[in-house]
Amino acid sequence: MYDIVNYEEAGTVQEAIRLLQANPRARLIAGGSDLLVKIYKGKITDAELVSLRGIIALKDISIEGDGTVRIGACATFSRIAGHPLIRKHVPVLAEAVSRVGGPQIRNIGTIGGNICNGVTSSDSAPTLFALNALLRLEGAGGTRVAPIQDFYLGPGKVDLRQAEVLTEILLTKENYQGFGGHYIKFAMREAMDIASLSCAAVCKIVGQNVIADFRLALGVAAPTPMRCLRAEEIARGRVFSEELLLETGRTAVTEVNPRTSWRATREYRLQLVEELSKRAFKQAFVKAGGVLL
């Protein structure tokens, strides 16, 4: 039995906010693949839960007239990976969330939970960072929209305020249209593992292999997922070449701060940052229509 002392189901986001206001100890639960394990392991005791599972609107994936792709926070990884809108407009996100756990976990785990648990190894975060995703957060005082980069405050810590619910992840058209993207999860096993390091690259090309835009995001390279802004800056406006790849990888290493854990040492992770940044950039370039000479 899980150490749960209270469990309530919200039918709407407003109701969830009310339940959170009424009980400051209450926590939101969506898929539970992270939270229930924490309760099982005793990291959370006397859990008081407000479930978002009954809010149908939070599972929605849709596109607005202006091309903004909206992903409900309670959309599961399976649903995102298989959704025609995601496969058409942001296939790199479908690839990334397909690397979470295994099929059973992807059937229950949600993208909102993957963001709100605040871990640096989140499989969705690097890609969402690279796509400049926006988060819609609804609370008692109203709604705010925040860039995902600003949402991560530290390991396991996000800027989810009292009685606030993450309702949607927004991907605006200018941040995905024309981009090729690639995600690499480096782990000991092909499935049911957590990344030792992860890397998402998106890139846009003009003319003859000129990098019009490039974004590089990493997981497990620092206490939170992060962007490598200097490496991005170096690549923008340049013609793609092996030399540029080397320079991008070398620069990315100077921006990160990985730790040593039982999964990998800091030194190993630094080497992975350099190598995976190059590989992801190269694949993103090819997917963006670039021609390797």
Added chain:
Amino acid sequence: MITKKINCTVNGRQVSIEVDIRASLLDVLRDSLHLTGVKKGCAVGECGACTVLINGEPYDSCIYLAVWADGQVINTIEGECKEGRLSKVQQAFVDEGAVQCGFCTPGLIMSTTAMLQSGKKFTREEIKAELSGHMCRCTGYQNIIKAAQKALED
């Protein structure tokens, strides 16, 4: 103790039951409904031994609260053998010697059954990916994949 009444379909039968809010679906299937073919392995969603189908899709029942089962259609290994005849997937596991200690087998059969019921075609690599949420500590994977291939061929 806080309980909640749920109504669901388990192996084709309507079930109406009071469940503890602290219980996992695994707890209720094993301890209340006595469906002990659903195995408790790691209890944290890593080994796949407790896999059941919910609305036709595989889930780890250990990390699925029993209260969530309200209104759902659940299938466990107990529902696969009909009138003494093994299902196509079960027979394939027997034929290919894909069962050693047997602890992972119910879960693997349910995931393979979900693949069969989807009507899709799967390559060997896709079969491996679909079954990647299951651990077999006898390391009988080769025969398990052969069994899945056999069950999924026409």
